[in-house]
Amino acid sequence: MAASLQLNCKPFTPLLLHSKSASKRALKFSTVRCSAAAPSKSYTITLLPGDGIGPEVISVAKNALKLVASLEGFEFKFKEVPVGGAALDLTGVPLPEETLSTAKGSDAVLLGAIGGYKWDNNEKHLKPETGLLQLRAGLKVFANLRPATVLPQLVDASTLKKDVAEGVDLMVVRELTGGIYFGKPRGFGTNGNGEEIGFNTEVYTTHEIDRIARVAFETARKRGGKLCSVDKANVLEASMLWRKRVTALASEYPDVELSHMYVDNAAMQLVRNPKQFDTIVTNNIFGDILSDEASMITGSIGMLPSASLGESGPGLFEPIHGSAPDIAGQDKANPLATVLSAAMLLKYGLGEEMAARRIEAAVLDTLDRGYRTGDIHSASQKLVGCKEMGEQVLKSIDSKVAAAVKVGVSMAAPETDLAARTDRVRSVWIGGDKASGGDRLQQGQTDGLRFGCWWHRRDSADCKAAPQDSADRTTPDETEPSNNEEEDVELQLRGGSAIQLGVFEKSRFVFTQDGVRVSTTKKGNNNELPKISEDDPKSPITPGEEVSFSNTQVWDAKYHFDALTSYVNHQNREMENRLGEQLAQLAEQIGSLKTQSTEAQTVQGPPERSVELQVAVERQVEPQGAVAGAAAQGRAAARRPQLPPERQDNDFGPESDDREEFEDNFEHPRRGDCRDRPRAPYRLGKEETLDATIIRYIEGMNPDIACEVELRDFSSIKEMPSSRNPSSSTPTEATRRRSPPDQPARRFDRNAPQTGCRPESMLPNQPRPPTTRPNQAVTMPNAAPARARDIQCQECQGWGHFQAQCPNRRVLFLSDQNELESASEDELEQAKGNATNEEVPIDDVESVEVNPDAPIVSLVTIRSLSINRTKEHDHQWENIFYTLHDGRLNTYTVKNNGRTCILKPLAPKAVAED
Numbered sequence: 001m002a003a004s005l006q007l008n009c010k011p012f013t014p015l016l017l018h019s020k021s022a023s024k025r026a027l028k029f030s031t032v033r034c035s036a037a038a039p040s041k042s043y044t045i046t047l048l049p050g051d052g053i054g055p056e057v058i059s060v061a062k063n064a065l066k067l068v069a070s071l072e073g074f075e076f077k078f079k080e081v082p083v084g085g086a087a088l089d090l091t092g093v094p095l096p097e098e099t100l101s102t103a104k105g106s107d108a109v110l111l112g113a114i115g116g117y118k119w120d121n122n123e124k125h126l127k128p129e130t131g132l133l134q135l136r137a138g139l140k141v142f143a144n145l146r147p148a149t150v151l152p153q154l155v156d157a158s159t160l161k162k163d164v165a166e167g168v169d170l171m172v173v174r175e176l177t178g179g180i181y182f183g184k185p186r187g188f189g190t191n192g193n194g195e196e197i198g199f200n201t202e203v204y205t206t207h208e209i210d211r212i213a214r215v216a217f218e219t220a221r222k223r224g225g226k227l228c229s230v231d232k233a234n235v236l237e238a239s240m241l242w243r244k245r246v247t248a249l250a251s252e253y254p255d256v257e258l259s260h261m262y263v264d265n266a267a268m269q270l271v272r273n274p275k276q277f278d279t280i281v282t283n284n285i286f287g288d289i290l291s292d293e294a295s296m297i298t299g300s301i302g303m304l305p306s307a308s309l310g311e312s313g314p315g316l317f318e319p320i321h322g323s324a325p326d327i328a329g330q331d332k333a334n335p336l337a338t339v340l341s342a343a344m345l346l347k348y349g350l351g352e353e354m355a356a357r358r359i360e361a362a363v364l365d366t367l368d369r370g371y372r373t374g375d376i377h378s379a380s381q382k383l384v385g386c387k388e389m390g391e392q393v394l395k396s397i398d399s400k401v402a403a404a405v406k407v408g409v410s411m412a413a414p415e416t417d418l419a420a421r422t423d424r425v426r427s428v429w430i431g432g433d434k435a436s437g438g439d440r441l442q443q444g445q446t447d448g449l450r451f452g453c454w455w456h457r458r459d460s461a462d463c464k465a466a467p468q469d470s471a472d473r474t475t476p477d478e479t480e481p482s483n484n485e486e487e488d489v490e491l492q493l494r495g496g497s498a499i500q501l502g503v504f505e506k507s508r509f510v511f512t513q514d515g516v517r518v519s520t521t522k523k524g525n526n527n528e529l530p531k532i533s534e535d536d537p538k539s540p541i542t543p544g545e546e547v548s549f550s551n552t553q554v555w556d557a558k559y560h561f562d563a564l565t566s567y568v569n570h571q572n573r574e575m576e577n578r579l580g581e582q583l584a585q586l587a588e589q590i591g592s593l594k595t596q597s598t599e600a601q602t603v604q605g606p607p608e609r610s611v612e613l614q615v616a617v618e619r620q621v622e623p624q625g626a627v628a629g630a631a632a633q634g635r636a637a638a639r640r641p642q643l644p645p646e647r648q649d650n651d652f653g654p655e656s657d658d659r660e661e662f663e664d665n666f667e668h669p670r671r672g673d674c675r676d677r678p679r680a681p682y683r684l685g686k687e688e689t690l691d692a693t694i695i696r697y698i699e700g701m702n703p704d705i706a707c708e709v710e711l712r713d714f715s716s717i718k719e720m721p722s723s724r725n726p727s728s729s730t731p732t733e734a735t736r737r738r739s740p741p742d743q744p745a746r747r748f749d750r751n752a753p754q755t756g757c758r759p760e761s762m763l764p765n766q767p768r769p770p771t772t773r774p775n776q777a778v779t780m781p782n783a784a785p786a787r788a789r790d791i792q793c794q795e796c797q798g799w800g801h802f803q804a805q806c807p808n809r810r811v812l813f814l815s816d817q818n819e820l821e822s823a824s825e826d827e828l829e830q831a832k833g834n835a836t837n838e839e840v841p842i843d844d845v846e847s848v849e850v851n852p853d854a855p856i857v858s859l860v861t862i863r864s865l866s867i868n869r870t871k872e873h874d875h876q877w878e879n880i881f882y883t884l885h886d887g888r889l890n891t892y893t894v895k896n897n898g899r900t901c902i903l904k905p906l907a908p909k910a911v912a913e914d
C-alpha cells in the first residue's frame, strides 16, 4: 500500500482551496511533465460509484485523475466495485466483502454516493447507507475533513448576502466512525407502556475524542490557528466528555485559539457570520449536519469535497452530497465536489500535491470561464450538464492556464467599447516604433504562464515623429515569446487599476510556485533606454552595474501579476473575449495605417478563451492604394479632437467629500486596523473582485502624492481652438501660464471642494458616461492637443488627462520657464480665465532642465502601486514614473517625493531623426 496516512508525520497540509495558508502558493506550475514520459509510479484506486448521481460524478473525476496522472508522470490502476444500492442489487448486501477488501488493498478510495428511493424501506442492515457506514468503519477513517470555501467565482451563488459569504474559508473536522451513527444500544422496541420506540446511543470514548481533537488542532494550526469545538455539552453527557477532553488537549497546542460552541448556536452562527470560523471540530452527526449547512454558504452542496482519513490504510474520498435521486440520470449533477474530492485524494491520500493543484486550478479555471451546472448557475453564465462540465475541467487541466493571453488583452485595452471608438485608435496601446519607444512587444514565457512586455507608445499622433529608418527595428520573429534576456524590455503590467511600469534592462522573469521573480542585469548601451530615476530607491539600476531586484520589487511584480490575473480571470473574462476580437480588428486598422507588412501583427488564441495580440509596427511608411485611403481616414480620425462634455463631473480627490461618498458607496473589504482586516483575497491565493482591487489601490495611495499628474510642455505647442467656444479658432500662445499676482500658484489642494465625483467612473468595468458631443469636426492645427483639458481620458471619459490609469488624474504643467504648476481641471480653467503675465515660481520644484531645442510633446506620467508584504500587513505605496515623450527619445524622469517633484533629465540620448 503506497500511501497510508501517518497523521503524526503528515498532518494535513491544507490544500490550496482549503487553506488559510495558501497565499504562498499560486496557481502556477513551474514544470509541465511530458505526458509521453513513462510513468514512474502507479497507484491503485478503488472506485465506488454507488447510486444515483454517483456514477455520473465518478466518471468525471476518474477522467480528471487519469489526465493529471499522465501530466505528472504517474499512472492509476482503477478498480471499480459496487457499494450501497448497486451492491444490494448485485449481491444482496450493501457492502460486499470483496468491495471492502478491494478498498483496503488500494492506495485510496473514491466514492460517489449511495442511497435512493428504491431501498428506502429496506431493513436497517439492508440499506445502502449501512454499507457506507460499514465501509467507513472498515477502513477506520475516523477523521472526516470537510472544507467549505466560498470561491470568488461563486460568491453570487451563495444563498447568503455577498458580504457575509465572501471570503468564507472554513474546515469542518467531523468525527466519522463513532457517536450516534455507531453507538450501541440501538434499535427498535417497546417501552413500558407497550409503545413502539426507536433508540440510538450517542457514545464517545476518551480515545475517540482525543484522536479527532488532535487532528483538528493540527488542522487549525496549519490554517488560521482558530479551532471551535461544537457540542451540546449543556445537555448531553457525551458532549460533556467531548468538551472536557478537547479543553484538556488544548494545552498541547498553545498556538491554537480554542473556543467552544453549542451546536444550536453554531448552526445559527454559520449563517449569521460564517467568517468567524476557521476550523470546526465536532462529532459525527453534528458534523454531518453543519457541513451540509456550510455547503450552501459556498453556493451548493455540489461543490464540497471531503477526505476521510485514518491512522493507516487508504483514505476514503467522497463529495459530501448524497445520491441526489431527484436529478439522477439526467446529466444535471455538479461533478465538482467529486473532482475536488479527487484532488484531496491526490493530496492527502497519495501525497501528489502538484497533481492536486492541477485539478484545483482547473476547477477554478472552468468556473472562470463561466461554466456552471444548474445548482450554481446564474444569469450570464454557461449552463452545462455534468458531462460537459467534466469536459471543460479536462480542457482546463490540459490548457495549463495560459495567463499571458488574457494579460495581453487586458493590458492593451481595459475598455469596454473599443468598437465604437475606432476613431480614437491613437490611444490604444499596441506598440509603436522602436525609436519612439514603441515597436517591440516582448513576451516572457514559462510553463503555463506568460505575460507580455510592451514597449508602449501613447498615441498614434506620435507616430509622425517616428523615424523612417527600420534598420534597428525588431522584426516580428524577434517578438516571439521567449525569455530572451538580451532584450531590453519595458514591462508594463496592468491589473485592474494597478499599474506597474518599470524600465528594466536585460530582465529575467522567473516564474515559480511563489509567483513571478524578476531580476535584471544591465545590458549594452544604457542610453538606449529610458530609465527609472537612479534616485528612486525602487530603481537600483545604475549604468554599468549588474543588479537584481530586491524583494520589494519581486513582490511588487508579484502583486501586480496577481492583481492582473485577478482582474483578468474574474472580472473581465467575458469582456475580454469580446475585446480580443475588437482589439484584433483594431490592430488591423492601426496596422494598415502604420505598417507596410501584416507580418507584424499576430492575433492568436482560441477566440472563446482569449486573444493574444501582438502588434509590432515595423516601419513608418506611407501606405499605398486602398491602405493609403484607410490611413488617411485613420489619421483624420486620430486627429479629430474629442470634445469635452459640458461639465466635468468626475474629478476625484483623495481626501475630498467625494471620496467619503465614494467610500460610503462601496463595501470596504479592508477597514480598520490592518491586522484585523481580512486580508485581500489574493493573499490567500484567491482572486479578488475588481472593486476590491481598486479600493485597496485607492486606500493604499499616499495622499500626498495621490494626485496623478500629466506634465506637458507648452513651449512648442499651440493652443487648440476651444471646443467650448468653437468660434475662437485662433490659436493662442499658452507657453506662459501665470497666475494673477493676488493668487498663489494653483496646486493640488486636498481641502478644496472637488467637482462632483462619480465613483463608478473609477471602475473600468462600469459603463462610461457617454460623451455628450462626440467627434465633432473641429479644425485644429496639425499638432497634438495643446491643452490638457482637450485630451479626453480613455478611462473615465473625462477631460484634461488621458490614459487608462486615470482615475481622474490631475494635471501638472511644465512651462518653458521650467516651472511646474499643479492644478485641477477647474483650477486650470479658472487660472486660465485669470491669467496675467506674472510669473509665479513654484518653490518645491527642483532641478528642472529641459532642452529648449527638443520639441517636447509631453511628459507622460504613470502612477503605480507598490506593495510590500509582511506577515501582518501589506505596506503599499505609490510610485509615479514620468517619461518624457518627445519623439526623440529624450527622456526625463521625475521623482515624486511627497509633494516635491524633481524633474531630472537623464543622459542625452542618440536622437533619432524624424
Ligand SMILES: NC(=O)C1=CN([C@@H]2O[C@H](COP(=O)(O)OP(=O)(O)OC[C@H]3O[C@@H](n4cnc5c(N)ncnc54)[C@H](O)[C@@H]3O)[C@@H](O)[C@H]2O)C=CC1
Residues within 6 Å of the ligand: 053, 112, 113, 114, 115, 116, 117, 129, 132, 301, 302, 303, 318, 319, 320, 321, 322, 323, 324, 325, 326, 327, 332, 333, 334, 335, 337, 375
Ligand atoms: N455520502 C453519501 O453517499 C450520502 C448519501 N445520502 C443518501 O442520498 C440520498 C438522497 O439524500 P438527500 O437527503 O436528498 O441528499 P442529497 O445530498 O442527495 O441531495 C440533496 C439535494 O441536493 C441536490 N444535490 C446533491 N448533490 C448534488 C450535486 N452534485 N449536484 C447538484 N445537486 C445536488 C439534490 O438534487 C437534492 O436536491 C439518500 O438515500 C441518502 O441517504 C445522503 C447523504 C450522503
Ligand SMILES: CC(C)CC(=O)C(=O)O
Residues within 6 Å of the ligand: 115, 129, 130, 132, 133, 288, 320
Ligand atoms: C448516508 C449516511 C451513511 C451518512 C451521511 O449522510 C453522510 O455521512 O454524509
